Amino acid sequence: MNEQEQQNLNPxxxxxxxxxKTARYVMDHKGxxxxxFIIIIGYIGVFCASIIDTELYPFFPIWGILILLIFCSVFFGxxxxxxxxxxxxxxxxxFKGVGTYQEIFKGLSLISIPYVILIPFYIIWMFTDPYSLFTPDVEGSSLLLVIITLLLTVVVTVWCIVISVAVIAEAHQISxxxxxxxxxxxxxxxxxxFIIVFIFLAIIGIAIGSFFAY
Structure with missing residues (x-):
């Protein structure tokens, strides 16, 4: 990558x-x-896509949910x-990869970028029809917005997987x-x-329930 390309590259x-190319640029030229910064911005979109049917509203006001999304992106992201x-x-x-932990960390931050485009769609949905976003089995009045948002979420998620493979291949210099x-x-x-833990907890729960039943 020449100097002119480096100056014009926007991750x-x-x-x-x-x-x-983007992963190599970020790994070599960004701290x-x-x-x-990328993680915090991108994970706002990630968490926006994960709030469907969470029943946060109306227990939390919309502004409170927005603050929660930002906090989650900073901390959990x-x-x-x-x-x-x-x-x-x-x-x-x-697999004989050569990437360092720092390179992997910086490279994988890029996979959250596509979720940024989801942020305005979920915010609009949140303000215009919050019950259909946060409540299961509630049909929204803005059907077109819901369909577009959900379709974009699927496309972005799939594309993030593609980006993840490319980033890891570049960072580790593998196929x-x-x-x-x-x-x-x-x-x-x-x-x-997860399945093992779930089964284990289910068995414990059944055993405790049976114990107290008698």
Whole structure:
């Protein structure tokens, strides 16, 4: 990447079509504070997409929910990216990856960027028809807005997976297939652990319920 390209590169735009080039630019020319800024902005969109049917409203006012979204993006967004990087880093090493933890952390911050475009849609939905957003089984009056928002959420989520593979491949200097399995392995492990824990807790719950039943 020449100097002119570096000066004109905007990660918020280039990551959509050039994730590897963007990842290399951020890893080589941007510091941790810049990555933290990306995470905070991007995870507002991530958490916006996760508030559907949460029944936060009307127990919390809309402005309170917005403050909660910002707090979650600052706190949980950074922790999530740090923890995810800590998992991806050694698994990539299993595939002979060469990326450092800092490079992985900065690169993975980019995967939250596409969620930024969801923020205005969810905010508009939140203010115009909050009950349909936060309450299960409630149909909204703004059907077109709901359909567009949900469709965009699906597209953004899928595209973030594509970006994740490209970022890990660039950071670790491995093939896209190896990067894909670097993502898949921890996902499978955590899914299995979740199922085991869920079954274990269910058994305990049934046992306690049976005990008190007698």
């Amino acid at each position: 918020f735009l280039s990551v959509w079509l050039h994730p590897k 941790i504070p810049y990555s933290l 950074i922790i999530s990216n740090a923890f995810y990087s800590l998992i991806v880093w050694p698994i990539g090493k299993m 896209n297939w190896k990067a894909f399995f670097t993502l898949l392995i921890p996902t499978v492990i955590f899914t299995i652990l």
